[in-house]
Amino acid sequence: MSQATYSLSEDQLAVRELIRRVAREKVAPRAAAIDRTAEYPHDMFALLKDLGLFALPFASSYGGTGSLLTACLAVEELGRVCYNTGYLLVVQWTAFGALVAAANEEQKARFLPGLASGELRGAFSITEAQSGSDVSGIKTRAERAPGGYRLGGAKIWCTNSDIADFVLVAAKCKDADDRDSINLFIVEKGTAGFTVGRKEDKMGARGVPSCPLFFDGAFVPEANRMGAEGGAGFRRVMEALNTSRPIVAARAVGLAQGALDHSLEFVKNRNAFGRPIADFQGLRWMLADMAMRTEAARQLTYRAASLVDAGVEGEELASAAAMAKCFASDVAMQVATDAVQLFGAAGISNEYPINRYFRDAKVVQIIEGTNQVQRNIIANMLLGRESRR
Amino acid sequence: MDLRFTAEELAFREEVREFFRTALPASIRQKCVLGQRLTRAELKRWQRTLYDKGWATPAWAPTWGGTDWNPVKQYIFKEELHLAPAPEPLSFNVNMIGPTLIAFGTTEQKQLFLPKIASLDYWFCQGFSEPGAGSDLASLRTQARRDGDNYVVNGQKLWTSTAHFADWCFLLVRTDPQARKQQGITYLLMDMKSPGIAVRPIITLDGHHETNELFLEEVRIPVENRVGEENRGWDYAKYLLGLERSGIARVGVSKMRVRRAKALAALVSSEGRPLAEEAQFRERVAALEVELKALEITQMRLISETSAASNAPDPKGSILKMKGSELQQAATQLLLDVAGYDALEYDREFLRGEAAAARAESDWALTIAPNHYFTRHVSIVGGSNEIQRNILAKQVLGL
Numbered sequence: 001m002s003q004a005t006y007s008l009s010e011d012q013l014a015v016r017e018l019i020r021r022v023a024r025e026k027v028a029p030r031a032a033a034i035d036r037t038a039e040y041p042h043d044m045f046a047l048l049k050d051l052g053l054f055a056l057p058f059a060s061s062y063g064g065t066g067s068l069l070t071a072c073l074a075v076e077e078l079g080r081v082c083y084n085t086g087y088l089l090v091v092q093w094t095a096f097g098a099l100v101a102a103a104n105e106e107q108k109a110r111f112l113p114g115l116a117s118g119e120l121r122g123a124f125s126i127t128e129a130q131s132g133s134d135v136s137g138i139k140t141r142a143e144r145a146p147g148g149y150r151l152g153g154a155k156i157w158c159t160n161s162d163i164a165d166f167v168l169v170a171a172k173c174k175d176a177d178d179r180d181s182i183n184l185f186i187v188e189k190g191t192a193g194f195t196v197g198r199k200e201d202k203m204g205a206r207g208v209p210s211c212p213l214f215f216d217g218a219f220v221p222e223a224n225r226m227g228a229e230g231g232a233g234f235r236r237v238m239e240a241l242n243t244s245r246p247i248v249a250a251r252a253v254g255l256a257q258g259a260l261d262h263s264l265e266f267v268k269n270r271n272a273f274g275r276p277i278a279d280f281q282g283l284r285w286m287l288a289d290m291a292m293r294t295e296a297a298r299q300l301t302y303r304a305a306s307l308v309d310a311g312v313e314g315e316e317l318a319s320a321a322a323m324a325k326c327f328a329s330d331v332a333m334q335v336a337t338d339a340v341q342l343f344g345a346a347g348i349s350n351e352y353p354i355n356r357y358f359r360d361a362k363v364v365q366i367i368e369g370t371n372q373v374q375r376n377i378i379a380n381m382l383l384g385r386e387s388r389r
Numbered sequence: 390m391d392l393r394f395t396a397e398e399l400a401f402r403e404e405v406r407e408f409f410r411t412a413l414p415a416s417i418r419q420k421c422v423l424g425q426r427l428t429r430a431e432l433k434r435w436q437r438t439l440y441d442k443g444w445a446t447p448a449w450a451p452t453w454g455g456t457d458w459n460p461v462k463q464y465i466f467k468e469e470l471h472l473a474p475a476p477e478p479l480s481f482n483v484n485m486i487g488p489t490l491i492a493f494g495t496t497e498q499k500q501l502f503l504p505k506i507a508s509l510d511y512w513f514c515q516g517f518s519e520p521g522a523g524s525d526l527a528s529l530r531t532q533a534r535r536d537g538d539n540y541v542v543n544g545q546k547l548w549t550s551t552a553h554f555a556d557w558c559f560l561l562v563r564t565d566p567q568a569r570k571q572q573g574i575t576y577l578l579m580d581m582k583s584p585g586i587a588v589r590p591i592i593t594l595d596g597h598h599e600t601n602e603l604f605l606e607e608v609r610i611p612v613e614n615r616v617g618e619e620n621r622g623w624d625y626a627k628y629l630l631g632l633e634r635s636g637i638a639r640v641g642v643s644k645m646r647v648r649r650a651k652a653l654a655a656l657v658s659s660e661g662r663p664l665a666e667e668a669q670f671r672e673r674v675a676a677l678e679v680e681l682k683a684l685e686i687t688q689m690r691l692i693s694e695t696s697a698a699s700n701a702p703d704p705k706g707s708i709l710k711m712k713g714s715e716l717q718q719a720a721t722q723l724l725l726d727v728a729g730y731d732a733l734e735y736d737r738e739f740l741r742g743e744a745a746a747a748r749a750e751s752d753w754a755l756t757i758a759p760n761h762y763f764t765r766h767v768s769i770v771g772g773s774n775e776i777q778r779n780i781l782a783k784q785v786l787g788l
Contacts (some may be wrong), residue, residue: 127730129671134660157730168521201735203758272525282775340594340765344773345548348766355594359762366730374661 006306012070015056017084019077021196022051023085031082034207035356040163041207044085049118054092057244063116068243069305072250076298078145079254080261083360084207086251091208093247095122100166101158101240102184102226102233110187111166123164125155125213135238137181140215142171142185148222149173149185151194151215162196165189167213168237173229181231186224187318193198193218204359225240241307245321248368249301252328255364256294259332263287266343266354283342297328319381326374332361335360394461402465412438412555421474422649424596424756425742429512430556435476436509445507446483453491453499454507460692471641472648481513481551482506486559489629493617502578507590508674514552514709516560516603517578517626519545524776526561527570527623531605533562533577540564540577541608543584546603548770552588555581560610565620578614585609595759596737630772637771638713640685646720647677653727654755666726677719684712704784707777714767714774721761728754735759736742 010015026047032039048054057071058064065071071093078086096115099108099122114120131137140153151171161167166188172180187194197212227233263289267278277283304324307317336358340347343354365371380384394402417431439445447463448453470477487506490498505511522529531544542562552558558579565573568772574715585608590598617625650676654665664670691705725732731754739755768774782788 012454157733199433200733202733203735203762204733242573272523272528280775282778315517337765341768341773341775345518345600347769348763349600350592350594350596355762355765359594360767362725362758363733366733370729 006021006069006074006302006309008069011065011074012067015065015070016073016077019051019074022047023081027078027085028081031084032353032356034082034084036350038201038206038209040209041084041088044082044207045088045118045121048085048089048092053089054118055096055116056089057093057247058096061114061166062096062100066309067203067305068246068308069302072246072253072301072305075247075250076254076257076301079251080258081253082207083205083255083356085207086254087159087208090251091124092118092122092333093122093244094241095164095166096241097244098124098184098226098237100118102236103186104226106223107186107226114165121160121163123158123160123167123184125158125161125167126170127155127157129154132145138170138172138182139167140171141221142173142183142335144173145219149186149220149225151185151218151220155213155215157200157210158196158213159208161211161213162199162209166198168226169213169215170234171215177229181229182234183225183229183231184234184237185217185220186226187218187220188224191220202363204356204363204375205360223236223246226317242318242321243313245368246301246308247307248364249297249304249321249324249328252325252332252361252364253294253298253301255332255357256297256328256335257292257359259361260287260290260294261334261353262337262357263290263342266346270344277342286338286342290338294335297324300324301328315381319378321375322369322377326371326378327369329361329364330370332357333365336361394465398461398465401462402469405466405469408442408444409469409475412442413473413475413725417476418473420742421476423742423753424760426477426599426740427742431475431510432479433509436478439478439569440508445478445509446487448484449503449507450491453487453503456761460689464689464692468641468644471639471645474642474645477639477642479509479512479551481515481559482509482511485515485629486513486578489559489616489625492628493576493625497613498578498616511557512551512555513557514549514555516549516552517548518548518549523548524773526626527574529561529563529574531560531562532566533564533575533610535564536609536610538612540575540612540615542577542579542608542610544603544605546605548591548600549588550600552581552603553590553598557581558603559616559646561622561626562608563621564622571623573620574622574626575619576616576625577610578616579608580614583608583610593763595757595763596735597740597763598713599763622758623680636689637767638684638709639717639767640681640688640713641675643681643713643720644714644722646717647674647681650674650720650723650727653724657727657729673723675718677723678754680712680719684709684716687712694737707772707780707785710771711768711774711777711781717767718761720766721757721764725761728757731755732758732761 041388055063056067056074058066059066075086075089092115099111115122126135127137142151165379166186168185169185170182171185174180193202193216195214197214199209199211267283268276270277301324304320307320339354340358343352346352347354417435420427436445446454447456447458447466451457490502517526519529519531533540533542558581560577560579561574562577563573565574585606587604589602591600591602592598593600654670655663657664659667688709691703734755736755739752740759
């Protein structure tokens with residue numbers, strides 16, 4: 001394990017302070033309605049746009065801070081009050097990061113300034129009905145056509161797709177030797193043969209829509225393929241995604257902290273048996289455990305992010321990032337579950353904020369590589385890949 | 390201790406099983422399998438079937454409609470009901486107000502209410518909790534004053550589940566504000582058609598309407614609808630909450646869920662092979678089944694210890710409530726993990742079992758998340774698990 005330690009810089013503290021204040025004043029009052037109506041929060045997107053956060057994790061040449069740790073702080077503070085608003089940021093970063101990793105200069109010039117300013121919105125799509133965690137099982141195909149490709153197939157759970165100006169779509173191509181490779185294509189809104197299906201109603205993360213995508217011979221010009229055919233571009237993007245995994249962990253830390261914040265407020269004001277329930281030792285210990293776990297998740301997350309910022313790569317990073325994602329989301333689930341219990345019957349009513357955290361935490365355990373997949377990554381580092389008979 | 394069933398008990402089990410096989414409508418059974426929510430009409434229809442068979446209220450005193458089965462037979466019946474799976478009889482009626490009236494009601498009340506409670510002609514809801522009185526129920530503030538032959542009730546009740554379905558409500562009100570808080574409470578039966586009752590829905594985290602807020606303004610309740618004596622309501626309620634706890638373990642429900650998780654895990658693939666073949670999954674199922682078996686035996690033991698004559702609630706029932714609710718949650722968690730991604734989608738129509746809703750092969754997954762979420766309530770209601778720990782510490786451990 002590398003000796004890297006971290007401390008938050010003046011700039012990072014300033015970013016955290018700013019976002020914490022905005023989150024409390026402007027985002028928190030909207031959080032419940034975003035969850036209830038499951039309508040895309042245009043006002044929150046506009047707010048993030050005004051704050052200029054869409055390039056935050058990326059190099060200063062793109063208008064960012066070049067720090068994943070800073071990005072984590074931002075997501076944590078937003079997620080603490082509203083998971084969905086934090087998610088808007090992450091969705092934009094995902095498309096941004098993919099383009100930075102594998103797009104050519106012309107493509108970058110075409111899309112990155114718009115993404116950075118918020119004039120453009122992107123989405124990213126791999127998952128299909130039969131292949132979630134198992135990426136190699138995708139069936140969407142890109143067939144060669146004059147000047148480009150024709151895409152055929154279908155995707156599910158594509159977040160942000162009904163509002164995005166373009167979607168980065170993973171599809172298989174055959175090379176001259178009939179071998180498959182997965183490549184990424186930039187599919188622009190309005191492309192004939194490309195339709196975005198009905199918005200899925202979701203149990204959690206309700207404010208940012210997910211939809212199925214359908215490709216029926218949708219034409220994508222060669223200029224919209226990312227990287228050379230043969231899968232190199234896709235691999236670079238997947239590496240970049242792995243590198244950014246601490247951001248997912250930070251969303252979970254935000255959820256855990258937010259659930260703890262609400263719980264503390266609640267137990268101080270709720271009276272039973274003649275005193276605030278905050279005076280009962282059984283509950284005080286529960287809250288101490290919640291705080292302890294949240295802080296442990298936070299440290300694991302910050303450290304993983306600091307490794308990225310220090311340029312650590314490969315197995316060491318992959319393992320640290322997997323631990324952070326898996327641990328932080330399991331903690332978020334545990335803390336949110338305890339929070340529901342602390343709220344009593346109010347915990348299961350939609351008229352109180354807390355069950356939103358509970359539903360959103362479950363989502364983080366599943367998305368971006370399920371926690372089972374994260375455990376596989378960690379176990380493979382420890383033991384090598386398992387042998388299959 | 391021999392826990393095997395006797396030949397007679399096995400024959401009884403076969404009889405019960407056969408009844409569920411033939412009497413339970415297929416459409417209702419299917420909804421139970423899929424974990425879909427039942428309508429008022431469906432529950433009433435099923436309860437009527439049980440009533441006509443004479444099996445609506447096995448645990449009641451035989452004079453008032455009980456079956457006089459010994460604890461083992463009662464256990465077998467409940468287990469088969471859960472595994473059928475058939476809808477559970479409405480707890481408010483069968484486990485709560487019925488036994489309370491049998492213990493404390495007047496003969497007139499028993500004759501009037503008990504048959505209709507058993508058949509679900511009268512659907513009861515429970516008017517106990519209030520905004521400031523949940524776990525600390527004795528702090529309730531809804532007031533009733535005497536006015537001739539009536540009580541006049543003003544106040545607010547909260548978490549009144551199925552109030553929107555109910556014909557009647559068993560209600561705790563404060564009749565003596567001066568007395569110590571446990572001593573000024575009276576137990577009333579309120580006709581839900583009385584003027585002055587407003588029911589406001591509360592949507593819960595599964596997106597479903599199950600529970601409500603109840604506003605009571607100058608509601609008149611005839612004195613003859615008082616249970617027992619004025620200002621003694623707390624004693625009756627305590628009796629009832631003890632009964633609620635012993636019925637709340639729901640071992641059969643958890644068993645059914647684990648069974649279903651196993652069946653579904655054979656259909657779900659994990660890295661190219663059925664999830665059911667994964668060692669970790671199998672261990673988890675095994676651990677859960679061991680715990681369920683332990684709870685089941687504990688429940689049998691407590692049932693046989695409780696003398697049928699006294700029928701007094703045992704504080705050890707708190708163990709069943711606590712452990713039973715934890716295992717219910719663990720079983721829905723297991724189902725949720727089996728469903729994985731497929732559980733993320735929310736489909737209200739499917740949850741309600743509306744005919745038009747079913748669409749795809751993996752639709753079975755659609756009720757799993759809402760039911761898992763809603764199952765958080767079992768560690769909260771009926772005295773939260775924290776309250777149960779207090780009861781255990783004080784009344785069982787003597788701390």
